[in-house]
Amino acid sequence: MTICDGEHASVCRGCHGGCAARVTVADGRVMRVRPGLGSPFNLGQMCVKGLSIPAMLSHPDRLTVPLKRVGERGSGRFAPVSWDEALGDIAARLDGFRRETGPESVALGQGTGRPHYFHVIRFANTFGTPNWYEPGLANCFIPRITVSNLTYGGFVAGDYYGDTPPRTILFWGHNPLVSGPDGELSFPVKRALAAGAFGIAVDPRRSETAKRCGLWLPIRPGTDAGLALAMIRAIIEEGWYDRDFVEQQTTGFEELRAAVDPYTPAWAEAVTGVPAAAMLEAARRYALDRPSILDWGVSLEQNPNSLQTVRAVAILRGLTGNLDVPGGDVFGHDLLGAYPVLRQELPAEALIRRIGAQQFKLLGGFRAFMPSAHIPGLFAAMRTGDPYRVRALLLFGNNPLATVADSRAVLESLNALDLLVVTDHFLTPTAALADYVLPGAMWPEIDGVIELPLVAPRGVCAHRKLVQTGQCRQIEHILNDLAARLGLAGADEPLESIFDARLRPAGVTFAELAEQGMVLAAPAYRRYLEKGFRTPSRKVELFSKPLARLGYDPLPSYREPPESPVATPEVARAFPLILTTGARRREFFHSEGRQIAFLRARRPEPLVELGPATAAQCGVADGDWARVSSPRGSIRMRVRVTPDIMEGVASIDHGWWFPERGAGDFGALESNANVLTNAGPPYDPAFGSYQLRGLLCAVEKE
The missing domain is CATH 3.40.50.740 (Rossmann fold)
Structure with a gap:
């Protein structure tokens, strides 16, 4: 393909999103990136990462030769x-x-x-x-895909794009207004909340998304399965479940009812820190004020009980009938x-x-x-x-x-x-x-070529090479x-031949799709009424026989995180705070972007966030440099004191290094969250997931 100057339609891949973009090329260089128009996924908007691509492409530190x-x-x-x-x-x-x-x-x-x-x-x-x-195969996304396939035969994504808006959105360990992953982009979520959807956020931080919600459930990191099991119990015992859907489209209801009986609201409050009344209000709204979307995130998978945590949350969709309905969570298209x-x-x-x-x-x-x-x-x-x-x-x-x-x-x-x-x-x-x-x-x-949303696609897009750098x-x-x-x-085998073969179900070639920009599938709902769900029983499997055959528990359960104030009180004496890692920032995609001056100016330093009482207990104030330690090591972080975090919890940025120092002195371990994390056992028995959240730490002024 001849690379021409001018403005070109493209798709931003600066993260694993997929915003439609307009790229201006002059003299063989990208001069400007603006949001593209017409995509239902980014609604003519883009984040600052996508807008920064001209600076990234031409940065003096860019690798351009082997x-x-x-x-x-x-x-x-x-x-x-x-x-x-x-x-x-x-x-x-x-x-x-x-x-x-x-x-x-x-x-x-x-x-x-x-x-x-x-x-x-x-x-x-x-x-x-x-x-x-x-990294996502054990600790991000793949457990959610696998559990969705096992439970209802396919992955689902929120129906932010149809004619029926959601009435309730339950954001569980997810901050889509910042992260916008996998084509489930921030902008339709923001539009749904602005249009009146009631938001519920399960998160130890009052994140950017949580601040737009009507109900915030600050939860002790690593205890999500306990909250989900208690919500399942409440929905069953209070009769809030969709009786017709459960009777006609699920299997294992009575086994599930028996399994969750011990997980009372009082038990859940003691374990998770979420007040029982707030938990019941969240369960009631999600179950009854429908259609509801359950927008879940990576934190569910970053613990050694990954399989059963994700299973417990996934089952909420099946109990309430919020599957493949307008304004709920829907399957994609082939x-x-x-x-x-x-x-x-x-x-x-x-x-x-x-x-x-x-x-x-x-x-x-x-x-x-x-x-x-x-x-x-x-x-x-x-x-x-x-x-x-x-x-x-x-x-x-x-x-x-x-x-x-x-x-x-x-x-x-x-x-x-x-x-x-x-x-x-x-x-x-x-x-x-x-x-x-x-x-x-x-x-x-x-x-x-990219499908949007990923794994549960509504659309498919293509983009062409526009420039060559070095x-x-x-x-x-x-x-x-x-x-x-x-x-x-x-x-x-040419790459374009692979693209053409993959695009046959969409009825276009790669060249044709690159020219027209996007193919969108017409909305389709309740497809299970015709063919059932893609599970062995053709129903939503609350009790999973495939898991039982593999030797795993067919019903979800709770396990205390292996390092916690409950499981390891002797460790908690030296490390009294609960650590959560991986908070997303608009400016960076994991460890990327810290070379770019205007991104770094917005977020110049690695942060540890603490509540006011916790900061006072640690003897630190807003703006101090502090030493954050765990049983595995210590790092240096700037303190941010905020009421928007659960007391007793320390949240730290991840992915930090310092490219401005030059090769050989990047400070790779100085402010690196993963100096504090643990890759050791116990592991989730099915996925091998390990504990990245809910660990123990201490904070002291440097």
Whole structure:
């Protein structure tokens, strides 16, 4: 395609959203990005991350040529090399590992929700390694997808786009006015609340979304399953459930009723900190003031009871009949075919060597949505050789030193590798450790297709490559080049052919879709009346027989977080506060964006948020620098004192590093939330999820 100056329609991929955008190109450079018009997903608006793309593309620190390490690992000393030299050496070394210690000794990792997501899996399968990872597979999104498939046969998303507006929106561990993930973007949510929907927020923080809600339920981090089970009990015992729907469209109601009987409102208040009256009001409104949307977030999955926490929350939709109805939570449309990840190329014997697969069946086993390796086990194999040594790691848009739990163990693991290759936009703390750093293309520099919302699509969009910066390359093309050098299947299949094949259900080619911008499916509701739900019983499975067959509890239950004031009171004496991590900020996408001057000016420093009484107890004031400590280490954060957080809780920003200091001194562990987190057991028995919230910490003035 010839790249032309002018204004072009595109889709922003600066996060895993998907805002329609208008991109102005002049002299081969992106000069301006503005919101595109006509998309129901962003309603002619964009966040500041998308607007910042011209500054990112042309930033002086942008990676624009392949680099080879010439100094000690971590020194940040690199020399430019050609693509041919870099990929030739990488391919030769990968081939050597494959022959010497087996393909499973090579692992791949990637960041969340990126356009190249499935192509990384495709390369792993054809190379023969079962060991690939993405942080969300155990601790973000995949448990919600898997549980939705098990419970009602498909993933659902809020119907913010139809003619019937929601009357109630229950935001559970989710702040969509800031994060806007997976095409479920902030702007329709904001419109629904402005139009009169009653918002309920379950969150230890009174987030930007919670501030627009009529009811805020500040909850002790890590106890969400307790609140959900108590709400289920109340909805059943008070008769607030949809009797017709439950009788005709569900199975396991009586078993569920018996299972939740112990979870009384008084019990839930003592466990979660949510007043019983507020819990009952939330349950009543969600169940009776319909249609209702349950807008859930990542915090549900970041604990060792991930499966049953998500199950308990998911069941609320089935009890109240808020499934596939106008203004409720609805299934998507079959607009895209499956990505050809060439799973058949992965040898059967490789499956049993996938790290964690035998233990965590919904993460790495045959019933997994996207079978992958267990991250703690994978990094442990790099540094310990148990169950075998992982010698090489190829990373694509992932900065695990900042974004994976237990940063000190991650650093030790990366330093133990024989080969580390990082493809990214900037030299990150992880990239500074690499043997090769490859310059990846940003979204105006690539071709792509995206479904919106992700996994439950209403629409599908395409965008074309608009500019070329230096020698930056689209990651799919980098992978194909490596695959060709290694003689792997599918290496010569053009990317546009893959897009065309996926778009057949939508009735368009990639070129046609890129020209017209978007295909939207007509709204469709209550499709289960014709064919039932896509479950073995064809009904919503409140009692899950597939889970029972896998050896997991078919009914949801509560487990106290393994590190908490209740479970570990001796630890709580030294670390009396409850830690929650991962608060989202509009300016940054995880660890990205801190090089950009106007983004950094809006959010210059890493924050720990404390309530007024908690701050006084810790002897800190607003604006102080403080030391935040856990049993695993300590970090430095700026204090923000606010009434908009549950007392006794400390909320810290994640993903912090300091690119302005230069390579070799990025402060990767100085203010990194994951210095405090724990990647160790106990793990969720199905997904291998581990505790990232509800941990214990202390705060003291520095």
